Amino acid sequence: MSRVTSPAEDTSVLQRRFSLGELLDLDSFRDVCESFADLFQIGFKIFDASREMLVDMKGSGNEFCAYIFSQPQGKIQCTRGVGIIRELEAAVGQPVYHDCFSGLRYLIAPLIHEGESIGKIVFGPYLPAESADSPLPALGEKFKADIASRLRGKARRVQEDVVRKVVRHLVQTIEVMLYVGYKNALTSRMHVESVSASYSELQSKNRALQDSYERLKELDRLKSNFLATVSHELRTPLTSVIGYSEMLLEGLAGPMSDEQTEYLHTIMEKGDQLLGIITSILDFSKIEMGNLRLNRTMVNMIEIARSAVTTLMPIARKANVKIEFANVQDIPSILADGDKIRQVLVNLVGNAVKFNHQDGTVTVKVEVCSRPSLAAQENLPAALARPEQELVCISVTDSGLGIPADKLERIFDSFYQVDGSSTREHGGTGLGLAITRSLVEAHGGKIDVQSGIDQGSTFTVLLPIVGES
Amino acid sequence: MVQINLEQREITIKIVYYGPALSGKTTNLQAAHKILDPNIRGRLMVLDTSDDRTLFFDLMPVYFKTSSGFTVKVKLFTAPGQVMHNSTRRIVLQGADGVVFVADSQKSLSQANNESWRGMASNLKVNGIDINEVPLVIQFNKRDLPEIRPDSEIAEVADKGKEPVFKAVAIRGEGVMETLDGILRLTWKTMNARFGLEEKLQIQEDAFIKHILKDSGLPTASRNLQSRGDLR
Numbered sequence: 001m002s003r004v005t006s007p008a009e010d011t012s013v014l015q016r017r018f019s020l021g022e023l024l025d026l027d028s029f030r031d032v033c034e035s036f037a038d039l040f041q042i043g044f045k046i047f048d049a050s051r052e053m054l055v056d057m058k059g060s061g062n063e064f065c066a067y068i069f070s071q072p073q074g075k076i077q078c079t080r081g082v083g084i085i086r087e088l089e090a091a092v093g094q095p096v097y098h099d100c101f102s103g104l105r106y107l108i109a110p111l112i113h114e115g116e117s118i119g120k121i122v123f124g125p126y127l128p129a130e131s132a133d134s135p136l137p138a139l140g141e142k143f144k145a146d147i148a149s150r151l152r153g154k155a156r157r158v159q160e161d162v163v164r165k166v167v168r169h170l171v172q173t174i175e176v177m178l179y180v181g182y183k184n185a186l187t188s189r190m191h192v193e194s195v196s197a198s199y200s201e202l203q204s205k206n207r208a209l210q211d212s213y214e215r216l217k218e219l220d221r222l223k224s225n226f227l228a229t230v231s232h233e234l235r236t237p238l239t240s241v242i243g244y245s246e247m248l249l250e251g252l253a254g255p256m257s258d259e260q261t262e263y264l265h266t267i268m269e270k271g272d273q274l275l276g277i278i279t280s281i282l283d284f285s286k287i288e289m290g291n292l293r294l295n296r297t298m299v300n301m302i303e304i305a306r307s308a309v310t311t312l313m314p315i316a317r318k319a320n321v322k323i324e325f326a327n328v329q330d331i332p333s334i335l336a337d338g339d340k341i342r343q344v345l346v347n348l349v350g351n352a353v354k355f356n357h358q359d360g361t362v363t364v365k366v367e368v369c370s371r372p373s374l375a376a377q378e379n380l381p382a383a384l385a386r387p388e389q390e391l392v393c394i395s396v397t398d399s400g401l402g403i404p405a406d407k408l409e410r411i412f413d414s415f416y417q418v419d420g421s422s423t424r425e426h427g428g429t430g431l432g433l434a435i436t437r438s439l440v441e442a443h444g445g446k447i448d449v450q451s452g453i454d455q456g457s458t459f460t461v462l463l464p465i466v467g468e469s
Numbered sequence: 470m471v472q473i474n475l476e477q478r479e480i481t482i483k484i485v486y487y488g489p490a491l492s493g494k495t496t497n498l499q500a501a502h503k504i505l506d507p508n509i510r511g512r513l514m515v516l517d518t519s520d521d522r523t524l525f526f527d528l529m530p531v532y533f534k535t536s537s538g539f540t541v542k543v544k545l546f547t548a549p550g551q552v553m554h555n556s557t558r559r560i561v562l563q564g565a566d567g568v569v570f571v572a573d574s575q576k577s578l579s580q581a582n583n584e585s586w587r588g589m590a591s592n593l594k595v596n597g598i599d600i601n602e603v604p605l606v607i608q609f610n611k612r613d614l615p616e617i618r619p620d621s622e623i624a625e626v627a628d629k630g631k632e633p634v635f636k637a638v639a640i641r642g643e644g645v646m647e648t649l650d651g652i653l654r655l656t657w658k659t660m661n662a663r664f665g666l667e668e669k670l671q672i673q674e675d676a677f678i679k680h681i682l683k684d685s686g687l688p689t690a691s692r693n694l695q696s697r698g699d700l701r
Contacts, residue, residue, distance in 0.1 A: 115509075115533075197559065
């Protein structure tokens with residue numbers, strides 16, 4: 001757990017050491033320093049902990065210093081003085097002074113951050129008001145004492161307690177800026193770290209989900225294969241069962257008693273039902289595996305709808321449900337696979353009969369309607385949506401149980417049934433509507449449903465009007 | 470992870486206040502900030518949202534110089550309590566040398582305490598910190614509220630566990646310094662046993678505590694940490 005660190009080494013996000021320059025916005029900080037030097041007419045320098053100078057503000061003593069520095073001997077002494085000042089370290093609350101050979105003075109105060117020195121202020125030069133001016137140094141033949149004396153007189157003369165107050169104020173101002181800078185630095189680092197940690201977590205969760213999705217997809221593919229194979233294998237012997245039953249009914253194996261004939265009719269009926277289910281599963285497997293082929297010809301939807309209704313009439317009669325066929329206008333023939341559309345309508349009308357009340361009604365209506373373009377209904381603003389197009393609309397309305405609103409979205413899912421209980425009243429595989437939707441969509445169409453509890457349901461098949469051209 | 474910088478003669482210790490949302494972690498730091506000597510502590514940095522919920526963490530540095538010239542820095546952090554900030558909590562716990570678990574005394578929040586504890590255990594583990602090794606104290610805060618777990622129950626569970634347990638009303642400053650004293654002593658003991666800090670810093674446990682808690686009204690002589698708890 002313990003480690004010996006080098007000064008510059010980062011350990012964790014929250015324990016990194018920052019230098020003075022890193023915690024201050026140096027450009028705006030220099031602006032503040034400039035106005036400060038302008039206000040007090042005294043220059044100052046700011047060094048960081050590694051003694052690099054970050055700020056150098058000129059004050060009223062600048063002209064005098066420049067003159068001294070222009071003298072060869074003055075330059076040597078000045079450079080020596082700067083070296084001494086760079087090395088001076090003051091303790092908290094105990095600033096130190098440096099008296100320059102030229103008679104000016106500097107005050108050095110530390111900048112403290114989290115209890116330790118992070119840099120220092122070298123405040124000055126100024127003329128101490130409490131002491132008399134010291135004699136000017138002799139700096140060679142070219143040195144003009146009268147010029148030097150005049151320039152030194154321009155430097156601000158100030159009392160020590162005033163200097164201390166000014167420096168304390170400057171230090172406090174800088175320490176507040178350091179605190180704000182530190183807070184910002186930690187906040188932004190923490191923000192980046194948190195976002196990056198959350199991102200990593202999400203990424204690994206996404207990877208796990210993706211893996212799981214791939215596994216499920218593979219399982220789904222296996223399931224479809226299994227269904228197709230099993231259905232195919234079931235259909236072959238079933239065809240024989242139905243075929244031999246037919247032969248028996250036709251008397252090919254000799255005469256049958258009434259009771260035997262009745263039993264055989266039951267075998268035939270149940271065999272047909274079973275064949276229907278197996279055919280549904282096979283159809284669905286084909287659709288899922290992308291093997292659905294449409295055999296398109298010009299077909300009349302009224303004829304197809306009428307044929308579907310006719311097929312279901314005996315079942316409807318048995319269930320005491322009335323089927324009404326409403327066709328009020330001529331419908332143009334369209335290019336479609338008549339068998340598949342017939343299958344769609346048989347499914348929808350069959351459901352409407354199956355889920356109806358005794359003495360209920362099923363209404364089948366075929367008409368031309370105008371709807372927004374089917375291709376344009378994909379979350380586009382109205383301005384971008386394509387204009388309305390004419391469609392063949394085949395609606396199947398029942399007066400039955402209705403579908404709860406929260407189940408409406410799921411009824412087209414394969415194997416889904418609103419009443420999934422083992423004691424459900426109505427049979428079926430839960431594939432009918434999934435197949436229906438796939439067949440309609442394969443025609444470039446769409447199927448809508450409107451329903452409510454005890455308000456019946458209306459399924460509407462919308463097919464684009466497509467000609468042979 | 471305690472940082473010992475021999476070149477700069479500096480040691481930095483990290484203490485994290487952890488616990489369920491609104492259990493009073495920030496309030497602990499605010500109270501300690503009021504009580505501690507301004508000369509040995511820095512500003513309290515609070516990074517919160519407009520509704521005073523901790524966003525990233527709070528931080529209060531405490532620092533002093535030993536007579537041997539070593540700078541000792543103790544950084545007190547709080548972790549954000551809201552459930553959604555788990556990744557931030559994990560980052561704040563990185564390198565913790567000691568942990569104060571601030572539990573809410575209200576009976577209705579026992580489940581929140583337990584969930585937060587389990588979250589802490591998991592986050593410590595991710596950070597490579599063994600919950601059985603890291604110095605850890607438990608504070609039952611909000612003892613002034615009605616419907617709290619009674620003292621007898623706290624004492625009973627405290628006896629069963631190995632972590633020292635403290636009771637507090639942080640909003641009034643009660644129990645805050647006792648808890649801080651508890652975690653500092655435990656952390657010091659643990660680190661000293663491992664790294665020989667007394668030898669490196671030439672400072673004894675009591676002197677270390679005295680530097681920090683000098684004017685807080687607590688006796689700074691060595692004390693036996695009293696009670697024990699079992700929130701797990």
